Amino acid sequence: MKEREALWAEMMRAANAGDAVAYQRLLKSLVPALRAAARRGLARARTSDADAEDIMQETLLAIHLKRHTWDADRPIGPWIRAIVHNKLVDNLRRRGGRVDVPIEGFEEILSADAPKPVLEVSDVEPYIGGLPHRQREVVYAILREEISIRETAERLKMTEGAVRVALHRGLAGLAKRFKRGES
Amino acid sequence: MRTDDLVRTLVADHATREGPVGRTFAIALVLALALATALFALMSGPRNDFATVVTDPRFVFKFVVTLTLAASAAVLVLRLASPGVEPRFSALALAAGPALLALGVLVELALIPSSQWTTKLVGQNYLICLSSIPLLSAPPLVAALMALRHGAPTRPAFAGAVAGLLAGGIGATLYAAQCTDDSPLFVATWYTITIAGVTGIGSLAGARLLRW
Structure with missing residues (x-):
């Protein structure tokens, strides 16, 4: 997991320096991890994972738009997990489900990838x-x-x-x- | 929307990267400070005996308290602007201003006879204090909230409250140069009430405005 986050941090630094290819690699590598996080969060809240792709895309968009808030001297894992958690809680609240998703246990979440869904499409x-x-x-x-x-x-x-x-x-x-x- | 398409679109946008939050804060606060100082000058500026009173311990102490509060809130609000940054120690540091003030109150109580306590506490300008500090705090509060919106606070109400503390600290610092009530008893009462009010407004505004 540590190596994976170190790799993400490295790609983000390269992206911030203007490397579009590194940025693309970063986002592609984040997608399955974020998808797994969204599914896991929905499962914990006992909600259908039909919206997992929506939540994953919203999280990816938030990471993109807020990437200037990551301090390149800090580890990237806690930053990503905080955004994932924020978006998950937001979505569950909107859907009226349970919202007490603990941020603990998110450590392993980013280390696993979810398999691709049949349709990688959101609404x-x-x-x-x-x-x-x-x-x-x-x-x-x-x-x-x-x-x-x-x-x-x-x-x-x-x-x-x-x-x-x-x-x-x-x-x-x-x-x-x-x-x-x-x- | 296909995820692949989203990724491609985000990559196309990669060259547009916003500036770091710290810089946004600095710019916003400098502008707000200029505006608040202009307001302060319009309101009547520093007190007439400013030159002679600058060495008075009670007068100086007011600034020690308000500046400590503003500085500790500034450090914390910056941390709260970024996801995944634990604010622990800087949250504890917020207690420094109130702790100093409590100490000042104890010293004041020991120095002056108890018959004067009420007079010193009530002072002469509490109505001006209650209205001036919120007014002078408004520009820095707006600036801090705008800078926080540029960031990504995961605790909107708390971040808004700390923005209020920062703004209240700045407003109180300016007001302290004008107010002729220097007793820590006055400061502990009226400054605290008004800064608490600004903090409450910040918290309410934060809960509404700082979600992303």
């Missing part, structure tokens, strides 16, 4: 529709059509800088809608 898509026009267009272009920032800029007749800003704001807006989300 988040509708939230994108609620974003302001420009942000929505940019997020859809990159998310669905798999085109780059430069291609998006050309297609939407925007500067690359404006695309970057719209993308970032769109993701932040998505996290907000996610959080308020379902009753």
Whole structure:
């Protein structure tokens, strides 16, 4: 587990220094661990794990948007676990389930990977529709059509800088809608 | 939304990384301090005998207490802004300001005759104190809450309360330069009540505004 977290910390440092490939490796490595954490938390709260993929994606989005709060001199494990715990409790509260998920026992959680579900799909898509026009267009272009920032800029007749800003704001807006989300 | 698509989109956004929380705090607090100081100057500024009273132990002691409070709250609020950082020791350090004040009260009680205790405690400016400190605390409270929103506090109400303590400490420091009541008895009563009020507001605001 320690080695795994050390590896994550290393990838995050490289990502912070501008290494997009390291960042992609980090996120891909986090996905199964976060998925396992979400399933385990839902199981402990005796709730169906139908929403595990939603919670995992919300946690991944939070890690992305709040990554500037990780101090590169600290271990990354406690930082990730605190975010996982926060998002899990948030989700359980929203769903009206039990919320007393102890943060203890999360140590081993990040060391196990959950098997891939049949469909790696969440129900988040509708939230994108609620974003302001420009942000929505940019997020859809990159998310669905798999085109780059430069291609998006050309297609939407925007500067690359404006695309970057719209993308970032769109993701932040998505996290907000996610959080308020379902009753 | 497919998880692979989300990962790809997040990677596309990787170049947009926000600045560290500590820097946001520093900038927000400097701006808030400037605003609060301007407010302070508008309100009437430092007391008239400021130059002669700066060496008076009771006058100086007010600043020792309020600055200790502000500094300990600043350290703690910064830790509370990041997930997974245990605040233990800095939470204990919050007790330093109140402990100093309690000590000051004991010394004051020993120094002045008991017939004067009530007069010193009530003082002359408690109404001004009750209104000025919250007013001067408002800019730093807003600044600290905004900086916390930029962070990721996992205990929103607590983080908001500590932001209130920090703001109250700053507001009280400015007000102390103006107030002519210097007895620790006055400070322990009226400053405590008003700072507690600002802390309560911070806690309520935190619970509402600091979830992410």
